[in-house]
Amino acid sequence: MKQSKVFLSPPHLSGSEQKYIDEALRTNWIAPLGPNVDAFETEIAAYVGANDAVAVSSGTAAIHLALSLLKVEKGDKVFCSTLTFIASANPIIYQGAEPIFIDSEPDTWNMSPLALERAFQDAFNEGYLPKAVIVVNLYGQSAKMDEIVSICNRYSVPIIEDAAESLGATYKGKASGTFGMFGIFSFNGNKIITTSGGGMLVSNNSDKLLKARFLATQARDPAPHYQHSRIGFNYRMSNILAGIGRAQLEVLEERVLARRAIFERYFRELAPIPGISFMPELKDTRSNRWLTAFTVNAVETGINTSEVLKALSEENIEARPVWKPLHLQPVFEGVRYYPHSLNENISEKLFLNGICLPSGSNLTEDNQLRVINCIKNVINKSSKERDVIHII
Secondary structure, eight states: OOOOOBOSSOOOOOSOHHHHHHHHHHTTOOSBOSHHHHHHHHHHHHHHTOSEEEEESOHHHHHHHHHHHTTOOTTOEEEEESSSOGGGTHHHHHTTOEEEEEOBOTTTSSBOHHHHHHHHHHHHHTTOOOSEEEEEOGGGOOOOHHHHHHHHHHTTOOEEEEOTTOTTOEETTEETTOSSSEEEEEOBTTSSSOOBSOEEEEESOHHHHHHHHHHHBTTOOSSSSOOOSSOOOBOBOBHHHHHHHHHHHTTHHHHHHHHHHHHHHHHHHHTTSTTEEEOOOOTTEEOOOSSEEEEEOHHHHSOOHHHHHHHHHHTTBOOEEOOOOGGGSGGGTTOOEEOSBTTBOHHHHHHHHEEEEOOOTTOOHHHHHHHHHHHHHHHHHHHHHHHHHHHO
């Protein structure tokens, strides 16, 4: 009999969501905006220590609004992490601008300050500067923000911190998503907390976020009739979904601790295997460990990532490769890219060798042991087969 499916990162409800949904229904606040939206914005801003927040329909919408507020337009260039989901870069294209992709570095798997510095030097020498830098905090781990902020400040270029995967993470005691002019979070169904679909734009610049609210509600001018002096977007979050988010935010710290415990169990059981290396956690940071990710050295283990993923799939376990770098995506063919060093492409290595394991905060210990045992078994089987070949 086939065992139940183990999902990568399923939603995990707190039990309090219905209270907020019922209140929205009782008061007839079911359309976009309403008391839950206002409260959710206030609560997120307070949690991360930002001055203000705007609840929107997705993390992608939040990035798009940030680029719009920075007046990114046709002909402009934006530096962006390459090892990320395509939603980090798509809004650059929406604005008619050009992305330039920056490689990862090995200590965090996030944007390489070395590559970023070279990109800035080339840009300066060529007579331009990017309008913004989009830094992604991959799988819940903050990038090297001290170095990246220092570089961007030297060139007076604003940062958009894509913290879609890192709500609840910290860097030197400061919340992820609060290091740039704008930070963005995602509440997609697979994130550490969810509103089903939604996102948040945060900033210490309340004037900018006032403009974000204007743009996100179709840029309707203050008038008794419908009047529009610029193009806007339909990007606001619904009051019902914001209610779900409020209930989820109440248990965020529990979810972070649960995912970190799941990581620790994977690490304890699998890290001793030669050829298995887990995504690092930078000193003085706390990753939310949204997804546990590790790399497989095919020479040392005798198997490659495809074989591990196949074995997990056959056991009805959902696992995925690390993000395919955006500079390798067909849609971005020919786009400029800066590797970590002239001879080293960290993001490409991670894509070829990296795997994301089931990491949901509601993952049971028994199901996690299924994952662990499956990986151990496929590696042991490969080792025995190599021993037989060696004897022959």
